[in-house]
Amino acid sequence: MTTQRPRIIIIGAGFGGLAVVNKLHRHDVDILLIDRNNFHTFTPLLYQVATCALDPSEIAYPVRGIYRKNRNVSFLLGEVIAIHPHEKRITVKTNGTTLDQSYDYLVIATGSVINFFGNDSIEQFAFGLKNLQDTLILRNHILKLFEKATWTKDSIERDAMTTMVVVGGGPTGLETAGALYELYNHVLSREYNRANAIRARVVLVEASNTLLTPYPDRLRELARKQLESLGVEVILGKAVQKMEKNRVILVDGEVIHTHTLVWSAGVKGSPVARMLGVELARGDRIPVKPTMEVIGLDDVYAAGDITYILDKSGQPYAQVITVAQQQGKLVAKNIINRLNDKPQAEFVYFDKGIMATIGRRRAVAYPFNKVQLSGFFAWITWLGLHLIWLMGFRNRINVFVNWVWNYLTYDRSVRIILDETKPQSG
C-alpha cells in the first residue's frame, strides 16, 4: 500500500456497486467507480419502460449526479477490457482510447447478463429486458408492430404481429407478461379506430411446472390465477425449442406465431468475471469467500449477481437486488476492516421477502418470508416499497407524483418510437 490514500476501484454502478460506494465514501479513501453507462438503472421497473408506462429517464440516474458532493468519488465512463490482478491494474476502453488504472482494492460488481443457454436461434430473435437499451429496442419493436398491424388486412398475419411470448416464470416474466397485455388491450387498442379491432395475445411460457418457484404454493397458484384472469395465457412444463423469424416452437412441437419473444428465463455472470483468470462456478459466477473476497486473489472483492456463494441450505444466493445491496455493504465494511487491520466479517443475509406484480393492480408478496399477501393490498405494498427505493436516490416528490398519476391513468406520452442513433435526413 502506498502512503497516499488507498485507491479502491469499483466496476459496475448497479445496486451492488452503489452499495459499496455509499458505505465507503465517508472514509479516507479514493474511489473510482466505472460503468459503461453514465447512469444507474432502477431495473425493477424496466418492464414498465418496455410497456410504455414509464420513461427511460425516470429510472436512469446519472452517476455523477448521485456522487456530485463526494469529492473522493470519481467516475469513469468506460468498459473494462482486461484485469491484471497480479499487477493490481485494470485496462478500460473509453470513448476511443484505452486507459490503465491501478488499484489497492478492486470490487467486481458488474452483475449478470441474459443466458440463452446456448440456444442460438433464440439469441438471434429474442428480446431481453436486462438493461435500458434492450428495453427501448423492445418498446420500439412493439410500437412499430402495432402500427403495422393497424394497416394489415390479413388476419393471420395481423395476429402474429399482435402475439407476444414471454419466456420465464419468475417475477420479471410475470410482470412483463401482465404489463404487455395491459399495454395492448387497454391502451393501444383504444387508439385504433378502424373497423377491425386489434386484440393482443400474450403467452407466458415456463419450462418447469410452476410459476414463481421460490414462493409458497398458495401464492404460486394465486399468481397464476391472477395472470389468467387478466387475460394472459400460461403454458407450464414446456421449454422453447427454437425460434424463427415469426414463429416460436416449443419442445413438444407446439407452434406459436409471433414476431416478439421476450426472454427472461435465465441469467449468467457478466463477461468481466472471465477477466480475473480464476475458475468460475456454474452460470459464469465468481466464487467468493463468505467475506466476499474472490477466492484465489488478493485484494479483490465481488458483490451482487456475479458472485457465487452458498446459503445455509447449500443453494447459491438468488440473483436479486437485496442480496446485491447487502453484499455490497459487506464488501465496503471488509475493505475498511482491512485498512484498520481488523478481521473480516462474514456474509449474513437478512431476507426481506419477495414480491411480484401482475398487471397494474394485482401482486403477490411474501414479506420477510412470513406473511403471504396478494391482490390489491400486495400491490400497494409493492408501490410503497418502490417509492422508498426511488426516493432513496433523490428527493423527487415531483417525479413520484408524476409517476403515480401516469401509472394510474396510463395517460403517457412515452408511446413514441424513437431510434436515437438513426438520423432522420431530409
Place this chain on the structure above:
Amino acid sequence: MTTQRPRIIIIGAGFGGLAVVNKLHRHDVDILLIDRNNFHTFTPLLYQVATCALDPSEIAYPVRGIYRKNRNVSFLLGEVIAIHPHEKRITVKTNGTTLDQSYDYLVIATGSVINFFGNDSIEQFAFGLKNLQDTLILRNHILKLFEKATWTKDSIERDAMTTMVVVGGGPTGLETAGALYELYNHVLSREYNRANAIRARVVLVEASNTLLTPYPDRLRELARKQLESLGVEVILGKAVQKMEKNRVILVDGEVIHTHTLVWSAGVKGSPVARMLGVELARGDRIPVKPTMEVIGLDDVYAAGDITYILDKSGQPYAQVITVAQQQGKLVAKNIINRLNDKPQAEFVYFDKGIMATIGRRRAVAYPFNKVQLSGFFAWITWLGLHLIWLMGFRNRINVFVNWVWNYLTYDRSVRIILDETKPQSG
C-alpha cells in the same frame, strides 16, 4: 368526387398539418394523417432536449393519442415516396411494405429540413436541431465528449472537446448557444471533481452583421449583450467556410478547434415537395396561391414551412410556427369551402410577434410587433406562452409542474447517454 365521404390525406403531423386536422375533423370527411414518426414534436423546445433540460417524451405527443376520440381521423406511420397528382394517389413506405392511398384532397405539410447550402464538409460533421432524432444524437455527443474531457490530460485537446460552435443568429441559434453555455458551465462542471476545472467555450457565428435580423435594432443589441454577458462569444459578419473532424474554419481563415458544430443557419423545403412534379421556388419551397392551393395542380394544398407565398412587402413568409398554423387553418377552411361549393378565401397573416430566449432567465420579445420586451419579463412571457401551447395538447398539469420545477432547478436526470438502437450485449 365519389358518393362516399370525401377523403383528405394530410402529409405531416407538424404544426401545419395538425392545424388542418383540428379544423377539419368536425366535418363530414375522412381524414388520413401520415407522418414518418408516430408523434408530433413541439419543436421550440428541441434545444432544451439537446441541453438536458427536458426529456424527449415531454415534447413528443403520440399522434394517435391526440386524435383518439376522433373516429374520422386515421393515422398511418410511414414515409411518402411518391405522389401521383393526376391519379390522385400517393405511395407510402411503411415498415417494410408499400401502400397506395387515394385522395380527394391532398395537403402537403411536411415542413423544412436543414439547408447546408451545398457545403459538403459541414453536412458531414455538423449536428442539426430540426427533429428529435437529431437532438438526441447531439445530446449523446455532448455528454460523451464531456466524459472524455474529464479524463483528458492534454489541455489543448480538452479545450477542443469543450468548445461548441453554433452557426446561425436567429432565435434557434441564440437559444441553443445560451442553453449549451449553461449546460456546461452551470450543470456539468458542478459534477466534475477532479483537479482540472472544465470550462466550456460557446461561440455563436452569424454570417450577416447582426443577430435576429427581423427584430428592431434595440432588441437586437440587447440580445447580443445578454448573450455576451452570459458568456457566449458572438462572431458576426463571418460565414463558416468548412469543417474538418475537429476544426471549424471561417471564411477569413480564423480557425476554431472544436468537435461540435451545431448548424441552424438555414432551412429548405422537405424533399416531398419534389414529388409533386411542379417547379419549386427558392429554397425548395412549393409556390402556392393565396388560397394555399398548389399552383399548377388540382385539389392539392400546402401549409407551413414548405410553402412559398409572398407577404405584403414582397418577401416570402417566414418559416415559423404561427404562419404554419394560420395557413393550416385556411387550408381546412378552403377544403370545406370546396365541399360546399363556396368560394376560396385568401391568406391573411395575423402577426403575433416574435421572441427568443437567451439562457434560462433572459429573453427578447416583440409581441404583435408593437411592444419591445427584454430581460426577465420577456422570459416570463415566453414561459407563459409555452405553457399555453403545451396545455393545448393535453391537460398535463403534472407535466407542467415537473417541467417548471426542473427548469428552475436544472435538477434533471436526462443527462443520460442512451443509444436506443445499439444493444448492450454481455
